[in-house]
Amino acid sequence: MDLTPEPNQDDEAVGHLSFDPKGVLDAEDGAVLTRLARAVGAVDPVPEGLVERSLFAITLAGLEADMMEAVYLDAPLAGVRGAAAAARADDAAPAEAKTITFTHDSLTVMITLSPSAGGRVRIDGWAAPAAGLDVELHRPGVDVVTTASDEDGRFAFDSVERGRASLVVRRTDGGGGAVSTPIIEL
Template sequence: MDDLTLGPDELGPDGLGYDPDEAPDDVDVAVLAAVARIANLVDPVPAGLVERAQFAATLASLECELMELSYIEAPLTGVRGSDSLSGMAGDAAPVEARTITFTHDTLTVMISLSGADGGRVRVDGWAAPSGALTVELLRPGAEALSVESDEDGRFAFESVDRGPASLVVRRSEAEGAGAVSTPVIEL
């Protein structure tokens, strides 16, 4: 603690009142702790960053080939944005029905999103060519949901939370094709 009494006149040749080569003392430790605390006050880590990062890592770990987002059903002509809809329904606006198509080589997956009870989302999907598929729905910070398609390639998730998600489509071994995943979409 004697160090603290050093004045500017007693600074070393390089203007430092403290020897950089000394071992850190209690004050050093306390100052560093205060720096960490203040840095997190001034520039806090965004909420949900950890979950988003975990989700990004999960998707990367699947080593799936990424499907292409090839078609999004365009807004109806004359309706600009969703203001007119959400304005009527307030905060609990129902999810607008919309259709998204993904493609990868010969596989095409179309999903239709519509509102479900409690502000949740219903996902109806259809894959072509038809055949048995396993479809997984992944979301940040949540357990994966998995459904099997019927023989026509239809599948559905009846009620899932809104938010970012990705679908992973696994074709049966007989089809000789690996799993593919969709880009992250906002349900």
């Protein structure tokens, strides 16, 4: 049922006459809330890319791989923040290699990110305990790239474009489930 007063020629009169604390939303309520929404967005804007990061996270969640935890061996100040936030904070020094360790139950994956030609990134990884692993590199809007580890659990992606990514690791023999890293910023 529509109890909203029709916008009238005499807007001031309608706006004030219709202002009833127990009443339904009137046109001015709507205008105030619309203006408030703009102000809220201006004062504390949603971070750029949060929607894309969320969409990517949803896609990864749909794979139903168990999430690994990031452990910061070389960046203790990263504290309780997530991997994505920690990686963002490191953006200021992209020329340096960076190591992140991920753990899940008995599996530990350590990756080192280092600069590669053309502003791209090289990923060297090592998984323990050593086993044959299929490692998938997931990125938003890009086809999945897969590589296999050697018998020592070492793997590499030579040249990857910068941006958000997640690794999904499965045992080649099919034992255990898939595990994925949190989203990292390459």
